[in-house]
Amino acid sequence: MEISQAVAAVGHAADACALVDLDTVPTQEVRDGLAEFRTAISRLEAQFARIAHAANKAGAHLGTGARDTAEWIGQQTGTSTVKNRAASDLGEAMAKSEPLANAVTTGRISNEKPTPPSAPPTG
Numbered sequence: 001m002e003i004s005q006a007v008a009a010v011g012h013a014a015d016a017c018a019l020v021d022l023d024t025v026p027t028q029e030v031r032d033g034l035a036e037f038r039t040a041i042s043r044l045e046a047q048f049a050r051i052a053h054a055a056n057k058a059g060a061h062l063g064t065g066a067r068d069t070a071e072w073i074g075q076q077t078g079t080s081t082v083k084n085r086a087a088s089d090l091g092e093a094m095a096k097s098e099p100l101a102n103a104v105t106t107g108r109i110s111n112e113k114p115t116p117p118s119a120p121p122t123g
Helices: 003-018 027-058 069-077 081-096 098-105
Strands: none
Touching: 003 027, 027 069, 027 081, 027 098, 069 081, 081 098
């Protein structure tokens, strides 16, 4: 899949959510949907971290006047350079640890507090 297709799919998902009339949804469905939505956002943030790390590693910011990709994306989107840098750092950590990458990308742990899952007992 091309990155442009993946990004477009995220935009379509956001548009679909905007079409939900929350005033007509039963409370239990809102509650269940809220938890699922938070997990989905964490999964998307994990993918942002992967892409931010790849972009930084590739020097995507070079020639833009930004110190790094985190600063560049902050300038482009009005988002926090500190948070963008943390995302890139998480992407780097995920690249080095498959258990961490799996836990974050599946939403088992939040991208906001990544802690590598415990290793299974040996022996």
